[in-house]
Amino acid sequence: MAKILKPTQTDKCNGCELCLLESQRQLKKVGLEEALIRIFKKKRDDNQKLEMQIEIDPRINMLHVEKISKICPKDVFEVENHEEIEGKNEE
Amino acid sequence: MIDFLAKKVLTIDLNKKEADLKSFADLNKYLGGVALGIKLHEMYSDLNPVVLAIGPLNGFFPFASKTAVVLNDGGVIEDIYIGGSLSLRMRFAGVDAIAIFGRSDQPTVLDICNAKVDFLGEETGTDSLGLPGKRSAINFENNKILLDDYFTTPESFLEKIFTEKNIKGVVITGTEIDKPLNFDEYEKLYNEILSKKDELRVDMGIYPSCSNCPMGCGKSKIGEIGGNVLINSLVACQFADKIYTDIGVVFSCLNTLGYSYTHEDIENLPKLIEETIRRIS
Numbered sequence A: 001m002a003k004i005l006k007p008t009q010t011d012k013c014n015g016c017e018l019c020l021l022e023s024q025r026q027l028k029k030v031g032l033e034e035a036l037i038r039i040f041k042k043k044r045d046d047n048q049k050l051e052m053q054i055e056i057d058p059r060i061n062m063l064h065v066e067k068i069s070k071i072c073p074k075d076v077f078e079v080e081n082h083e084e085i086e087g088k089n090e091e
Numbered sequence B: 001m002i003d004f005l006a007k008k009v010l011t012i013d014l015n016k017k018e019a020d021l022k023s024f025a026d027l028n029k030y031l032g033g034v035a036l037g038i039k040l041h042e043m044y045s046d047l048n049p050v051v052l053a054i055g056p057l058n059g060f061f062p063f064a065s066k067t068a069v070v071l072n073d074g075g076v077i078e079d080i081y082i083g084g085s086l087s088l089r090m091r092f093a094g095v096d097a098i099a100i101f102g103r104s105d106q107p108t109v110l111d112i113c114n115a116k117v118d119f120l121g122e123e124t125g126t127d128s129l130g131l132p133g134k135r136s137a138i139n140f141e142n143n144k145i146l147l148d149d150y151f152t153t154p155e156s157f158l159e160k161i162f163t164e165k166n167i168k169g170v171v172i173t174g175t176e177i178d179k180p181l182n183f184d185e186y187e188k189l190y191n192e193i194l195s196k197k198d199e200l201r202v203d204m205g206i207y208p209s210c211s212n213c214p215m216g217c218g219k220s221k222i223g224e225i226g227g228n229v230l231i232n233s234l235v236a237c238q239f240a241d242k243i244y245t246d247i248g249v250v251f252s253c254l255n256t257l258g259y260s261y262t263h264e265d266i267e268n269l270p271k272l273i274e275e276t277i278r279r280i281s
Helices: A018-026 A058-062 A065-071 A082-090 B025-030 B033-043 B086-093 B157-165 B183-194 B229-234 B238-244 B247-257 B263-280
Strands: A003-007 A037-043 A050-056 A077-081 B007-013 B018-024 B050-053 B067-073 B076-082 B097-101 B108-113 B116-121 B135-141 B144-147 B167-173
Touching: A003 A050, A003 A058, A003 A065, A018 A037, A018 A065, A018 B183, A058 A065, A065 A077, A077 A082, B007 B025, B007 B108, B018 B025, B025 B033, B025 B263, B033 B050, B033 B067, B033 B076, B033 B097, B033 B229, B033 B263, B050 B157, B067 B086, B067 B157, B076 B157, B086 B135, B086 B167, B144 B157, B157 B167, B183 B247, B229 B238, B229 B263, B238 B247, B247 B263
Parallel strands: B007 B097, B108 B167
Antiparallel strands: A003 A077, A037 A050, B007 B018, B050 B067, B050 B097, B067 B076, B108 B116, B135 B144, B135 B167
């Protein structure tokens, strides 16, 4: 059953990049190049926080996505399995 | 790739608008961070450098998330520490330190991608520079320096020296990849250290976090000044001192990556720093 990683609570992301680094480790490398997750940080008007944008390459779903989801300290991700998604579409 | 036998220093000469990546085998004993920064001040004392330096664990292990900034403020060598994503970008730019000399005749923005440096005019700004997701940007905002639009340093030392040098912004992009030889051991150790987050002296917060740190604590914004010499040479977070003053943990990390530091190297570090400071004072 295919597992799909989805960032469902991006507003909670603190930009720690643990998810990105975990996905890279699963590919046996350390670094930012060719990462399947990218975090973009954008300034907010109040300067007290940053706004994060998470970009995910669909190839991420070939990795152990539950482990990537679990390493996030802010529970930003959800893992859906393919059947669940199909079920939702039918509804 | 990490050079286990030498420290890689990117020197940037603002007067000549030239940059060079140098490799120093004899600087390896300075480990990194404040130790490496102070030694580079001794080597380049005539050129009034501002040095950004990371340690051997930055980019690889959790909570090793700061960058040391070593500068001369009116004859006094100051070391301050900034969080955010900078240390991780420097690691994957393939440099242990960046030493910036001289003064630019025009307001300048430095666009650094690995060892390549472009000297750009102030009008360029930093927003369009570097590679998205792989860059760190240092900017002035309301006379205060901000890294990644959020993280700062204590006092105003960095603002003062950047103003003296006519630096308006710096963008650093890192695109190198590393593959620790014993990857399984590295991964195991990484997860062990990450699981020790309860040993940190900060609570989990709701603020932007430094790269490779899950905490999002309220302390990371303002950076650090002073503190433990080993932590400041590894350039780990001071609030992770319980983890990174454990010599067993430090050696496990260093050995897993492939460094061959000895206990004597670590034990001699405070003395080495003290002697270097004495020579340049």
